[in-house]
Amino acid sequence: MINANPVPGTSAAVDFVDAPDIRHFLSGLLLFNGVDIRSVGPFLARTHRQDVKAGEVLISPNIRNTRVFVILSGALEVRLESADSPPLTILHPGQCAGEMSIIEEKDPSAWVIAARDCHVMVIEQDILWRMINVSHAFARNLLVILSSRVRSDNQVILDSVGVLREFERHAVTDALTDLHNRHWLDNMFRRRLERCLKDDTPTSMVMVDVDEFKQFNDRFGHIAGDRALRLVAETLRNNFRPGDMVARFGGDEFCILLPGAEVEDALACSERARWAVQNATETDPAAPRITLSAGVAATEAGDTLEVLIARADDALYRAKLGGRNRVAS
Template sequence: MEHISHFKDSGFKVNDIQLFHGLAPQEISAIQRTLDSCQIVSVQAGEIVIDSNSSGACLYVILEGTLAQASNVAKRQLESASIQYFAGECVGEISVLNEETSVATIAAVSESKLLLIDAACMWKMIDESNGVARNLLRLLSFRIRATNAQLRNRQKVGEFYRQLSMVDGLTGLHNRSWLNTQLPGLIEHAHATQTELSIIMVDLDHFKKFNDLHGHIAGDEALQAAAKVINNGLRPSDFAARYGGEEMLIILPNTSRESALAVAERLCERIRNAIIFPDKEKSLPHITASLGLASLRADQDGLSLIACADAALYRAKERGRDQVAL
């Protein structure tokens, strides 16, 4: 920072500063006398004004230019920062009030002129003017609301990406991470409420041969077609996840063995009739699936339940595939 003048010699007026808006004439006169000896400094674009790792009880009033909160002082990041401060605004009020380290790093977006008001001068003005105290409270209230809004937005973004991380990119079904996280809770709830729960393990038949014959792009389309059939065939309360490769797992809460069997047989038929290539000029390779069904027993955990469904799946394969086994 380069000292260029004092406030009394700068040509700036007290009314240029938001913190002193709406004050009585006698309050303005008292503040003018206090500010006359305060320094005005010049900072260059990218220069750090307040460092979050260092203390310094001082209020910085922006007379010209723009400042911004930043984790990086790169010019592009400063210009796109979500929190910026413009001429007439101030920063550093928290460090003045509690003489603690600043909670954020503030840097100059462009070449700026700043009025430096140290803690002693700031407290003097607060003591002498109810208007300054009132405006400072309004500023702090606004900053708190803005910070809370930013935190809520970050939580929403964080939740969005958390949900995104639980979705399989190819099929749009839940992924294995989601399954590992959610299945134990669903089973625990079923045990606690003594309600039924069934799962269906789905495996596309001869999928390696399908890929070798039609190519991996067609293989991806087959997986997507099967996933779409499964999604469209479930209730809103049911869940489907890609278990791995061409295997998918369906969770049916509050569903008996008999009802789950009806669901599995319906899905088996729909997968058999699914169209992979909508282009009528191409041959239409069809896919089939083997499905293994298991229903939750008392004191059974997720791994055991999946093992039962997997064993049923292999029985379906041994019996000729394209069918459901218990």
């Protein structure tokens, strides 16, 4: 495509910029968009084309880079962690690589590797600076490329933050019921309980259990059991107060912390949830019948989370002994 190193100002450079196909081709590249090719022609004549095989490394971290590679055909991959890591992005014809490390005068921070066989236009560092000095349009295009690179990096960061938040959500969320899980309960219930005790705020806890759930699973199967647990979870969400903290304790047990609630308030919420579950299965003839038992305990001075859970669990045991499908304190 481009002659190898003719001296600027010679007839080779003039012939180069006068070639219509060359001018048309370069005008299609972002870096040369709107650039008067005659103004940079002597320097363009000192660029050259390089054939790159798939898998060939053009740029490596911690190795000084002195070239800009403009992709003429094929594609280049940018990889961050290692040369074998999945590509962060793919560069296509018209895009370039290597400009940031030259502008910053720092070693590259990523690998640039040919995704497949490529042709690239190679611009040496000193030629790049000379074209910047003689052409405002060329300098503007380079700024546009750098700006788009920054925006792309910002989007990668935003996407990474989104993925991280999704991982965090899964780490504290029960996959079946979409309630908070035991890990979240141990952390957040403890912190809220300590704050309530410090502020002398009345607080109650409710332990909920699906009655005879093992027999239910044995009779109707685990798919029906999963549906039952999701129904219970949704019912608890809808029948306790917005500020109450609902979590799946494990298996068919659920735990609710009610900051600011006396025992009577917790009993009323629990009874409302118990009735709602019973009513949901009684009014649907196709639904297997399920019922809840619940135990309620109020905080006492010096309580820990474990002590409060144990007291609510004792109350739940009393509800079971009393015949199930009831609330006890």
